[in-house]
Amino acid sequence: xxxxxxxxxxxxxxxxxxxxIGLSVTIPVVVGLLFLLPDSMKLEIGxxxxxxxxxxxxxxxxxxxVLLVLGLWLIKKKKVALHRFAMVTAFGLSALFxxxxxxxRLSNTxxxxxxxxxxxxxxxxxxITHILLSIPVLPLAMFAIYRGWTGDIxxxxxxxxxxxxxxxxxAITGVLVYIFMAPYx
Numbered sequence: 001x002x003x004x005x006x007x008x009x010x011x012x013x014x015x016x017x018x019x020x021i022g023l024s025v026t027i028p029v030v031v032g033l034l035f036l037l038p039d040s041m042k043l044e045i046g047x048x049x050x051x052x053x054x055x056x057x058x059x060x061x062x063x064x065x066v067l068l069v070l071g072l073w074l075i076k077k078k079k080v081a082l083h084r085f086a087m088v089t090a091f092g093l094s095a096l097f098x099x100x101x102x103x104x105r106l107s108n109t110x111x112x113x114x115x116x117x118x119x120x121x122x123x124x125x126x127x128i129t130h131i132l133l134s135i136p137v138l139p140l141a142m143f144a145i146y147r148g149w150t151g152d153i154x155x156x157x158x159x160x161x162x163x164x165x166x167x168x169x170x171a172i173t174g175v176l177v178y179i180f181m182a183p184y185x
Contacts, residue, residue, distance in 0.1 A: 012150060028135045034102065057100060060093050062171070062174075113127075126173050127173075137163070143163075147159060148160075
């Protein structure tokens with residue numbers, strides 16, 4: 001019976017791992033290409049006000065951060081089902097953020113930070129680290145959720161050691177980027 005379980009787990013890995021890797025490469029490349037999109041190619045949405053999307057993104061990022069901390073607390077209290085719900089919801093919010101962010105990039109002209117002096121350096125430090133760390137969050141989170149969902153707790157714990165702080169940093173700095181940019185929207 002043990003051999004069947006190992007074979008089944010291996011077959012799942014053979015199917016899921018390439019999907020996770022493919023998404024982890026494709027999504028950042030597509031998002032990166034959006035930065036090259038000229039304003040003349042932006043979508044005309046009509047009556048929908050997409051200018052409020054940065055605020056929505058901050059709320060999503062803030063909610064994700066809260067869910068991540070809640071998920072950590074829940075697992076420390078051995079509330080596995082609630083932990084799983086919190087983490088899957090955090091991932092769902094992150095996915096919703098990504099879709100909304102892509103929509104915002106396609107429909108809004110770019111807004112630039114107008115701060116000067118030390119605040120400008122602080123903003124760009126936060127923005128650059130936020131962007132750079134958001135790239136590995138996707139595969140880290142997907143692998144962490146996959147390993148937890150399949151009951152491979154040893155691998156789950158190993159990857160979460162890195163996933164949690166990076167994902168939390170990205171979620172919190174997403175809110176900070178909005179706060180810095182709010183006067184310019």
